[in-house]
Amino acid sequence: MTFAESVEPSGRVPGRGAQCSRAPQPSLPVLSGCPRRPPDAGSREPWHLVPCSNLTPRRPGGRFGVVRPPVWTPHVTTARKRIRREQDNMDTHVTSLTVLDLGRADIDMGVVMAPGDLDGVWAVCAFPGYLVELTDGRRVLIDTGPNRRHIDEPMYEFRGTEFGKRLVPRLAAVDDLRNRLGELGYAEADIDIVVLTHNHFDHAGNVADFPDAEIIIHRADYEIGLDHARNGRPGGIPETSLDGRPLNYRIIDGDEQIVPGLTLLHTPGHSPGHLSVAIELPE
Numbered sequence: 001m002t003f004a005e006s007v008e009p010s011g012r013v014p015g016r017g018a019q020c021s022r023a024p025q026p027s028l029p030v031l032s033g034c035p036r037r038p039p040d041a042g043s044r045e046p047w048h049l050v051p052c053s054n055l056t057p058r059r060p061g062g063r064f065g066v067v068r069p070p071v072w073t074p075h076v077t078t079a080r081k082r083i084r085r086e087q088d089n090m091d092t093h094v095t096s097l098t099v100l101d102l103g104r105a106d107i108d109m110g111v112v113m114a115p116g117d118l119d120g121v122w123a124v125c126a127f128p129g130y131l132v133e134l135t136d137g138r139r140v141l142i143d144t145g146p147n148r149r150h151i152d153e154p155m156y157e158f159r160g161t162e163f164g165k166r167l168v169p170r171l172a173a174v175d176d177l178r179n180r181l182g183e184l185g186y187a188e189a190d191i192d193i194v195v196l197t198h199n200h201f202d203h204a205g206n207v208a209d210f211p212d213a214e215i216i217i218h219r220a221d222y223e224i225g226l227d228h229a230r231n232g233r234p235g236g237i238p239e240t241s242l243d244g245r246p247l248n249y250r251i252i253d254g255d256e257q258i259v260p261g262l263t264l265l266h267t268p269g270h271s272p273g274h275l276s277v278a279i280e281l282p283e
Contacts, residue, residue, distance in 0.1 A: 092261025102145030147205035199225035211241035218273030
């Protein structure tokens with residue numbers, strides 16, 4: 001997810017300017033003073049959030065520091081050109097963008113930072129989702145957050161896996177996707193399109209809530225997600241909804257424009273089928 005502007009405290013991105021002038025980057029490029037071990041339960045030790053998506057730009061200096069320079073792959077360079085080309089003569093169909101707080105996790109950065117030389121450096125990783133509203137009245141949900149079972153069972157997907165000691169989801173009831181949508185006056189049935197940027201647990205965990213929506217995912221992550229689900233591995237995606245209905249997946253193989261002003265860009269790296277989202281907000 002890439003946007004040029006930061007988010008207001010309300011969670012709503014203001015006005016024009018979110019034309020993706022910052023190119024997609026690998027997840028988790030920035031870290032701020034993280035301790036070498038996770039704090040004990042109930043500890044008041046301060047932590048700093050790591051932006052797991054690339055919504056808010058972070059720069060070297062100040063109280064933020066770069067762990068290592070972002071890896072600018074050819075996919076990033078070409079994505080940047082595609083965004084600029086699309087925006088030259090764009091009349092956006094996007095009316096608003098709202099950021100949803102879907103929880104966080106304590107995470108050993110050695111799990112996610114290549115080449116894995118940050119073992120033992122812990123951070124707090126935020127799990128955002130995004131609600132995009134369109135001029136035709138449709139609503140697009142970008143990512144669904146971790147499965148709500150993590151609220152009562154933090155290690156629901158990870159107990160007994162190699163991640164069990166290196167990633168600890170910490171979700172409160174208020175972080176439930178249903179609650180966040182409800183705060184905006186919506187329910188799952190009000191969502192017309194779900195975009196899964198990739199199949200990882202913190203992005204696709206509640207996709208089974210949306211039997212009536214069109215669910216867009218890249219083919220590579222769709223195939224990996226189904227395989228993980230069939231083999232009981234973290235990051236699996238279901239074939240059916242919570243009430244047993246087949247989910248309506250739309251599989252894409254490259255870039256895809258949903259409407260003018262909302263475009264999916266295939267930016268593999270974090271996962272083979274990773275999608276970045278270019279959004280143009282109105283004046």
